[in-house]
Amino acid sequence: MKVTLATHGGLAAGINIRLPPRVVDTATLPRPAAAELSRLVAAAKAVNASPAGDERARDAMSYTITVEERGQSTTLAQSDVTMSAQFAALLDWLQQQAA
Amino acid sequence: MSSAGRALSCITPPHILEKLLDSDDSDIRQAALNTLLTTARLRGERSIRASLAPSAAPANGRRTIFDCQSSTSLPMAVLARSEDGSASTDDSINRAFDGFGSTRQFYQEVYDRNSIDDRGMRLEGYVHRGVKYNNAFWDGQEMVFGDGDEIIFTDFTNSLDVIAHELAHGVTEHTSGFEYHNQSGALNESMSDVVGSLVKQWSLRQTAEAADWLIGSEVFTPGIDADALRSMKAPGKAYDSELLGTDPQPDHMSKFVHLPDTEEGDNGGVHINSGIPNKAFYLVAVGLGGYAWEAAGLIWYEALKASTVTTQFEEFADTTYFKAEELYGAGSTEQEAVLAGWREVGIRITGVPGRSSAGKRAAATGGEPDMAALTQQIEALSTQVKELAQDVRSLKAGN
Secondary structure (H helix, E strand, O other): OEEEEEEEEOOOHHHHOOOOOEEEEHHHOOHHHHHHHHHHHHHHHHHOOOOOOOOOOEOOEEEEEEEEEOOEEEEEEEEOOOOOHHHHHHHHHHHHHHO | OOHHHHHHOOOOOHHHHHHHOOOOOHHHHHHHHHHHHHHHHHHHHHHHHHHHHHHOOOOOOOEEEEEOOOOOOOOOOEEEEEOOOOOOOOHHHHHHHHHHHHHHHHHHHHHOOOOOOOOOOOEEEEEOOOOOOOOEEEOOOOEEEOOOOOOOEOOHHHOHHHHHHHHHHHHHHOOOOOOOOHHHHHHHHHHHHHHHHHHHHHHHOOOOOOOOOEEOOOOEOOOOOEOOOEEOOOOOOOEEEOOOEEOOOOOOHHHOOOOOOOOOOHHHHOOOOOHHHHHHHHHHHHHHOOOOOOHHHHHHHHHHHOOOOOOOHHHHHHHHHHHHHHHHOOOOHHHHHHHHHHHHOOOOOOOOOOOOHHHHHHHHOOOOOOHHHHHHHHHHHHHHHHHHHHHHHHHHOOO
């Protein structure tokens, strides 16, 4: 499973727009980490709330997480002001992993 | 109070109330008299309050800071500091509190604006949002700060211009309402950068020439090679490094960056193309010299209030030109500086001296009114009338 994280907007939008997406491949992870990622992805996919943010929000960031698995691709997209707890947990994991 | 009396306490114009004083119905006569008396008392109270304002303790725009304690959930945040409470041992909390105070005081003293909505809206801030969160934002009602990852970014409460930038988004929402995409969105972002820089300059009593015109210079960690998030003086020059890339902001319309109106495209480049009106404001401010919040800032603030949700760069430029004329006269130094500032970023003023933008558009379209602008004005007036009616009802109820 390959998981790609792209970050958009925010005060540093000019920087974020130029940054390449972060990619995590479970094939390169230790087994416990790969299992944890799979669990987080499944939880986020199960909720898969509407990607729309609050239209009044300014300088909030939004995130696109693309999950590629067994030839299928799923896109999850949420923003700072509306993300589900499950999406937040997956986002946090990906950001810590890529740091 | 009868239903007739309650109806009379609404938005009935004075001349109708006076006519009702001659009614054969004593209840109607009494209700009309009461309304006229309380309205007069209301006007009197307001004029007294206005005369006392300079010496009155700030009761409006009350500040409250909450600590998210690394959670991303605002409802779970704990109260950290209130308007009348003592300072915190947490510097982030105190910086947010002080930054709100400076911005509030700036709007009140410089533009006679009572907090974000000009009605004393409470200022609420949430610090320590998330873990290593590299951002700060305005969510429509309150400001939220991250601590930064301490690798590239540090605590966002460190930057007064960032704090003022975010609160200014609230002001824009209560005035023009610039839609947050494409050119209107870039104006939205630019207006916040303008106010962010002005509040910093005002707090330091800096002239336009002495100011750094940088946005977010304090949010980077010391080891990062970057001047700031953005430079109003030199869009495109705020940073240039392998780590951050090159500042993508244009400083001229010929370099306008066409991006899709999507999240990935920064909603049509609102944070990017804001460089163009930012540069225009900088040029006007430096062209005039002195304190930028005085003439240049006032022109921009008045133009903001005269704009609408879909205002584009050219229309906004025209409005600043006409506002400069209204404030300082046709052919004034101020108006000439506005003309020159926009011209240098590749935007020509299309208005005719002495005509308002609406009048010019009306003339251009054969006299048809600008419906979007009229609609917004009517909505604003309707809100004001409803608020006045509420005030009168409260007074009548003895509140």
